[in-house]
Amino acid sequence: MSQPKIIVVGGGLAGLSATIKIAEMGGHVDLFSIVPVKRSHSVCAQGGINAAKNLKGEGDSTWQHFDDTIYGGDFLANQPPVKTMCEAAPGVIDLLDRMGVPFNRTPEGLLDFRRFGGTLYNRTAFAGATTGQQLLYALDEQVRRYEAEGKVTKYEAWEFLSAVIDDQRVCHGICAMDLRSMAVQTFPAEAVIIATGGVGAIFGKSTNSVVCTGSAQSALYQQGAYYANGEFIQVHPTCIPGEDKLRLMSESARGEGGRVWVPKQPGDKRDPKSIPEGERWYFLEEWYPKYGNLVPRDIATRAIHKVVYELHLGIDGQPMVYLDLTHIDRATLDRKLEGILEIYEKFVGDDPRDTPMKIFPGVHYTMGGLWVDFEQRTNIEGLYAAGECEYQYHGANRLGANSLLSCIYAGFVSGPNAVNYSRNGSKSTPAQQVFDSERKRQEEINAHLLNNDGAENPFLLWRELGDTMTKNVTVIRYNKNIRETDAKLVELLERYRHVNLSDRSMWANTSFVFARQLYNMLQLARVIAQGAAMRDESRGAHYKPDFPERDDANWLKTTKAYFAADADEPRFEFEQVDTSLLKPRPRRYDVAT
Amino acid sequence: MANSKSVILKIKRQQTPESKPYWEEFELSYRPGMNVTSALMDIAAKPVTRQGKPTTPVTYDSNCLEEICGSCAMLINGQAKMACSALVANLKQPITLAPLTKFPIVRDLAVDRSVLFENLKKVKAWIPVDGTYDLGSGPRQSAEMQEEAYPLSNCISCCCCMEACPQFNDKTGFVGAATIAQVRLFNSHPTGSALKTERLKALMGDGGIQECGYAQNCVEICPKELPLTKSIAAVGGQVMWQAIKDLFRT
Numbered sequence: 001m002s003q004p005k006i007i008v009v010g011g012g013l014a015g016l017s018a019t020i021k022i023a024e025m026g027g028h029v030d031l032f033s034i035v036p037v038k039r040s041h042s043v044c045a046q047g048g049i050n051a052a053k054n055l056k057g058e059g060d061s062t063w064q065h066f067d068d069t070i071y072g073g074d075f076l077a078n079q080p081p082v083k084t085m086c087e088a089a090p091g092v093i094d095l096l097d098r099m100g101v102p103f104n105r106t107p108e109g110l111l112d113f114r115r116f117g118g119t120l121y122n123r124t125a126f127a128g129a130t131t132g133q134q135l136l137y138a139l140d141e142q143v144r145r146y147e148a149e150g151k152v153t154k155y156e157a158w159e160f161l162s163a164v165i166d167d168q169r170v171c172h173g174i175c176a177m178d179l180r181s182m183a184v185q186t187f188p189a190e191a192v193i194i195a196t197g198g199v200g201a202i203f204g205k206s207t208n209s210v211v212c213t214g215s216a217q218s219a220l221y222q223q224g225a226y227y228a229n230g231e232f233i234q235v236h237p238t239c240i241p242g243e244d245k246l247r248l249m250s251e252s253a254r255g256e257g258g259r260v261w262v263p264k265q266p267g268d269k270r271d272p273k274s275i276p277e278g279e280r281w282y283f284l285e286e287w288y289p290k291y292g293n294l295v296p297r298d299i300a301t302r303a304i305h306k307v308v309y310e311l312h313l314g315i316d317g318q319p320m321v322y323l324d325l326t327h328i329d330r331a332t333l334d335r336k337l338e339g340i341l342e343i344y345e346k347f348v349g350d351d352p353r354d355t356p357m358k359i360f361p362g363v364h365y366t367m368g369g370l371w372v373d374f375e376q377r378t379n380i381e382g383l384y385a386a387g388e389c390e391y392q393y394h395g396a397n398r399l400g401a402n403s404l405l406s407c408i409y410a411g412f413v414s415g416p417n418a419v420n421y422s423r424n425g426s427k428s429t430p431a432q433q434v435f436d437s438e439r440k441r442q443e444e445i446n447a448h449l450l451n452n453d454g455a456e457n458p459f460l461l462w463r464e465l466g467d468t469m470t471k472n473v474t475v476i477r478y479n480k481n482i483r484e485t486d487a488k489l490v491e492l493l494e495r496y497r498h499v500n501l502s503d504r505s506m507w508a509n510t511s512f513v514f515a516r517q518l519y520n521m522l523q524l525a526r527v528i529a530q531g532a533a534m535r536d537e538s539r540g541a542h543y544k545p546d547f548p549e550r551d552d553a554n555w556l557k558t559t560k561a562y563f564a565a566d567a568d569e570p571r572f573e574f575e576q577v578d579t580s581l582l583k584p585r586p587r588r589y590d591v592a593t
Numbered sequence: 594m595a596n597s598k599s600v601i602l603k604i605k606r607q608q609t610p611e612s613k614p615y616w617e618e619f620e621l622s623y624r625p626g627m628n629v630t631s632a633l634m635d636i637a638a639k640p641v642t643r644q645g646k647p648t649t650p651v652t653y654d655s656n657c658l659e660e661i662c663g664s665c666a667m668l669i670n671g672q673a674k675m676a677c678s679a680l681v682a683n684l685k686q687p688i689t690l691a692p693l694t695k696f697p698i699v700r701d702l703a704v705d706r707s708v709l710f711e712n713l714k715k716v717k718a719w720i721p722v723d724g725t726y727d728l729g730s731g732p733r734q735s736a737e738m739q740e741e742a743y744p745l746s747n748c749i750s751c752c753c754c755m756e757a758c759p760q761f762n763d764k765t766g767f768v769g770a771a772t773i774a775q776v777r778l779f780n781s782h783p784t785g786s787a788l789k790t791e792r793l794k795a796l797m798g799d800g801g802i803q804e805c806g807y808a809q810n811c812v813e814i815c816p817k818e819l820p821l822t823k824s825i826a827a828v829g830g831q832v833m834w835q836a837i838k839d840l841f842r843t
Contacts, residue, residue, distance in 0.1 A: 020725060021725060024724060024725055035654075035656050035662070035664060036706075036707070036710065036750075038663070038710070038750055039656050039657075039662040039663055039664050039750075040656075040662075041656070041657065041662075043657060043661045043662050043749075044657050044659065044661060044662075091727045094727065094728070094729060094730045094731065095722075095725055095727075095728075097730055097731030098720070098722050098728065098730070098731040098732075098784065099720050099722055099731075100719075100720040100731075100779070100782050100784070100785060102739050102742045102743040102746050103739070104736070104739060105734055105735065105736040105738075105739045106736070107736060108733075109733040109734055109735050109736070110733065111730075127743065127746075128743055130661065130747065133661055133747070133749075134746055137746060138720075141713075141718060141719035141720070142719060142720075142722070144710070144713060144714055144718070144719060145717070145719045145721075147714065148714050148717075156707075180699060180700075209656045209657045209658070209662065210655055210656050210657075210658065211656055242626060242628075242631075242658075243624055243626045243627050243628065243631040244628060244630050244631035244634055244658050244677070245658045245659070247658075247659050248659075335740075339661075339747075343659055343660070343661075346660065346678045347626075347628075347659070347678065347680070348626075349680075412725070457638065457639075459634070459637050459638040459650075460638055463638070502640045502647065502648070502649050502650065503640075503649035503650060505608065505649070507608065507609050507700060508652050508699050508700035508701075508703060509652075510637075510650060510652050510653075511637060511649070511650045514637075
């Protein structure tokens with residue numbers, strides 16, 4: 001059999017799992033990543049990975065996992081691929097176990113599981129509180145093994161710029177930039193898999209890593225790929241506010257018994273430990289008695305917003321609430337949560353084993369992303385997408401510990417499909433001119449940026465972008481404010497034309513690279529904002545006080561944005577959601593369903 | 594007032610691997626919670642030296658900003674540290690930032706640490722699974738085994754241990770503590786031990802584990818507190834047994 005040559009862009013869980021499958025099937029992978037793949041954003045995932053292995057005698061099942069995921073996502077996800085993902089999950093855990101992931105164990109030596117938000121079952125396998133890091137390393141090690149065998153070639157410190165697409169709308173490779181020499185080069189491939197993660201940087205500060213700009217997805221959207229459900233942005237309820245980023249405080253803190261509360265008395269200045277039980281308000285437990293602190297993230301986030309901004313009960317009048325673990329013994333905390341407690345200790349200076357943590361919601365995850373079909377194909381032939389950069393598995397809200405699963409699973413689907421596509425296709429090799437013209441187009445963008453004489457600083461434009469998106473297009477959304485934000489984005493795009501780089505050198509020029517990403521962030525921000533403006537309902541993470549109910553009659557549909565190049569702005573189509581397996585029902589966590 | 598306090602940074606700059614290094618000073622206004630990475634972001638937003646001279650944003654590696662990706666290691670006041678978890682309030686001023694010295698420089702504070710990934714390849718730091726198809730669960734392991742393995746698996750490949758090691762240099766070609774700790778991790782795994790002999794052989798001879806001079810700098814500097822010296826001792830013992838076995842076999 002032939003050895004298909006496939007490009008994977010992105011070295012997080014999705015990219016690495018696709019790479020492993022391709023190499024195992026006899027293909028060769030050119031693996032592109034901005035950072036060494038072992039430093040990808042997947043390392044930041046903390047709490048765990050879901051699989052209904054039912055090792056706790058609770059009667060859990062893959063069907064129940066599927067139901068929780070669809071219900072948690074407010075019925076916006078197409079159901080068949082979610083069902084197959086949940087069915088595959090126990091096998092994924094077994095494989096990771098065989099690859100040496102140091103999952104926590106029960107006394108009998110079996111995998112331990114804990115509870116996460118949006119479910120009543122202990123379904124989350126975990127390796128301390130650094131599960132993403134441990135999973136990424138296991139896959140990184142397998143990829144290194146294939147690299148040693150010559151089946152994988154890594155291009156680390158390379159940035160994806162665009163796909164190489166011929167006039168038949170078939171993808172034949174990518175155009176990328178060496179982040180040291182700044183050289184632009186094209187790379188041919190029989191298929192390309194995009195696994196470039198999240199878009200947090202569009203909101204300025206978020207829980208995401210520096211590389212999570214959404215630049216690659218935006219570039220592809222501008223080249224004709226559909227971008228679906230962009231308006232669904234998950235704001236994680238528990239983050240540590242910081243100067244450079246919002247650091248995640250994992251949902252596992254609540255899974256292990258952490259309780260969220262505020263003092264009942266506004267502006268109470270007492271040390272939290274000295275506030276008696278009766279003067280604390282455990283508002284999640286009161287409002288959602290069945291799920292308590294483990295309601296899904298969108299619900300917990302809105303509750304905290306309400307307590308802080310409507311009831312004015314934030315700690316000492318500040319936008320913060322307590323997340324309290326101090327009632328749990330230290331040995332248990334160290335065994336199950338040490339990694340995240342250390343983060344809090346290092347960056348805040350207090351020991352959360354002794355003092356309740358101060359937390360607030362922060363932008364965390366995009367449910368939306370590149371549109372793909374059930375085979376992980378985008379609408380551009382030969383171009384696949386997997387992981388957070390695509391929209392497939394989480395509907396209107398993602399459940400905790402489902403992202404690691406969806407990344408690995410989508411990698412395992414896209415990899416083999418890309419191999420089969422390149423083996424079965426009867427594609428003709430495109431003329432060299434197709435590659436040359438794409439390279440030339442990118443080089444012209446670079447030349448223009450480097451020679452631009454303006455007064456705008458890209459880092460300051462970015463701060464304005466983040467401020468307006470965070471203020472108006474996250475937890476609480478009003479149409480008037482969103483429209484103002486879109487107008488602001490148009491203004492920022494106009495001002496971007498006058499960007500002036502303080503560094504024009506052609507060696508490891510990070511501000512030049514950032515300026516390129518910023519343009520793509522601005523274009524994708526318009527997709528997010530306009531999608532949010534259009535969707536006049538509340539569903540999952542998308543909440544409009546003026547339209548507080550879910551509206552299945554009008555809005556049980558996927559938003560699909562495409563780029564109108566002539567108008568330089570997004571256009572929208574809508575697609576029916578496949579609800580063939582579960583009939584949509586009202587989503588309520590305050591009562592049993 | 595804390596808010597009006599300023600922060601002075603002295604940063605070692607170098608345009609290209611071939612060009613001459615030079616120092617620049619910056620003065621920033623302090624904000625509570627400020628860390629070195631946010632100071633570098635402030636400079637990018639306003640790249641002007643303390644003397645008022647326009648300059649370029651500083652090139653440095655960073656990604657997660659929560660000390661788990663291992664990117665942002667640099668010399669902070671002369672010590673190898675992660676820039677994200679280095680809080681300005683805990684640092685003596687002026688704060689000096691310089692690139693790690695034992696790795697090829699890329700630009701400013703960014704260096705090329707791919708030697709560690711190459712070393713991990715040499716010692717086959719992976720579990721030799723048969724394939725990704727469904728073969729059931731992995732080997733049963735006690736909670737104690739997990740608690741031994743987990744700290745070793747926390748290595749973030751920041752290379753601080755190699756920077757601090759007096760033996761890690763061009764002359765010895767020493768692999769460094771991080772790689773040896775991974776050998777211990779994979780040798781202790783029920784499936785990983787299948788490659789134990791090959792791993793130990795890779796650590797024999799020049800540049801191998803014998804180069805360790807027991808300075809113990811590695812274990813002191815490791816930001817993730819890996820049991821590095823314990824690992825070197827354990828793997829040192831394994832290498833010795835392997836050498837004796839080899840002796841009798843030939």
